[in-house]
Amino acid sequence: MRLAGAIAMAVLLIAALPLHAGEIPHDARRSGTTFMALATRAMQDDDTANPGMLWALEGEELWNKKDGVSDKACSDCHGDASTSMKGVAARYPAFDRELGRPVDLEQRINLERARHQQASSLAYESRDLLALTVFIAQQSRGMPIAAGSDEELAPFVERGHELFMRREGQLNLSCANCHDDNWDKHLAGSAITQAHPTGYPLYRLEWQSLGSLQRRLRGCIFGVRAQPYDFGAPELIELELYLMTRAAGMAMEAPAVRP
Amino acid sequence: MAALINVPPKAKRGDVIEIKTLMSHIMETGYRRTAAGDIVPRDIITSFSCRYNGSEIFRADLFPAIAANPFISFYTVATDSGTFEFEWIGDRGFSATAKAAITVE
Numbered sequence: 001m002r003l004a005g006a007i008a009m010a011v012l013l014i015a016a017l018p019l020h021a022g023e024i025p026h027d028a029r030r031s032g033t034t035f036m037a038l039a040t041r042a043m044q045d046d047d048t049a050n051p052g053m054l055w056a057l058e059g060e061e062l063w064n065k066k067d068g069v070s071d072k073a074c075s076d077c078h079g080d081a082s083t084s085m086k087g088v089a090a091r092y093p094a095f096d097r098e099l100g101r102p103v104d105l106e107q108r109i110n111l112e113r114a115r116h117q118q119a120s121s122l123a124y125e126s127r128d129l130l131a132l133t134v135f136i137a138q139q140s141r142g143m144p145i146a147a148g149s150d151e152e153l154a155p156f157v158e159r160g161h162e163l164f165m166r167r168e169g170q171l172n173l174s175c176a177n178c179h180d181d182n183w184d185k186h187l188a189g190s191a192i193t194q195a196h197p198t199g200y201p202l203y204r205l206e207w208q209s210l211g212s213l214q215r216r217l218r219g220c221i222f223g224v225r226a227q228p229y230d231f232g233a234p235e236l237i238e239l240e241l242y243l244m245t246r247a248a249g250m251a252m253e254a255p256a257v258r259p
Numbered sequence: 260m261a262a263l264i265n266v267p268p269k270a271k272r273g274d275v276i277e278i279k280t281l282m283s284h285i286m287e288t289g290y291r292r293t294a295a296g297d298i299v300p301r302d303i304i305t306s307f308s309c310r311y312n313g314s315e316i317f318r319a320d321l322f323p324a325i326a327a328n329p330f331i332s333f334y335t336v337a338t339d340s341g342t343f344e345f346e347w348i349g350d351r352g353f354s355a356t357a358k359a360a361i362t363v364e
Contacts, residue, residue, distance in 0.1 A: 048265035051328040054283040208327035
């Protein structure tokens, strides 16, 4: 009886703690925006000062430009992006049934190009791919992040979470060591933040350019002196997916500005 | 090249108005090297100007230390309805223009 009681108690305790150890409580979650200096926030909030909007403008042109063997533009099938793409980026990475795995927004754009436009793939971090991605992401501005709700994504989210928790590199640090345990502190002069990818693709002042979440992740992995995964690697997609579920319900901000 | 211009569409005569411009440009300094050790050639905007109904009201020279996608903001007095014309000139024959209209009452 005692043992059964202990087990029941343990089960109750586990049930009462839906969070993983060290994870940020739901109501303490913050967007990276709230860690920024007022001047950087003002830059993000003013569409005529936010350099990310330059890419969004180019993305709108590309959305309406015919391309590939089939000579079709995105808009020929999807019409007005402000209605057809509203909320789409908030659900990515999403499960692709043909491939049987999740794809992020950049990969989705290239899949659509291959399947429907018979056009060549755009390279990761190329100006055109970032422009199209941010133009689509912009249509979800202010909407709650809703990625990972598809049941088939569960194992991928879990793998992303494992990657997040796993120590690696010469510094032997996991993502969680900074972003769960020390987000209220600084690394040199920079705020550590909570790893909620609310505004990607975003304009990073350090990059002097727009960049994707994968670029940011590779930067972090390089920072702990580990070997970064290649762009498009399944591990990066799983990490992206976990991070988006971590930020579930938070408002989309693309194109955000970060220091 | 994409440019973002923010001019108030309407103003009262004599108002001081803020004009904001954002130009898409890499502003490559000319001081960086590739992995092979070759210099990446300088590619910057060298000059920006703004004309208000044909007369120049603002001009700036730009240098390699200026960040990518230069954001330039300045003030002027709204005198007459008309057009602001902006021009950016740079290395490698770079040239871009933009326009914005204003109604002054």
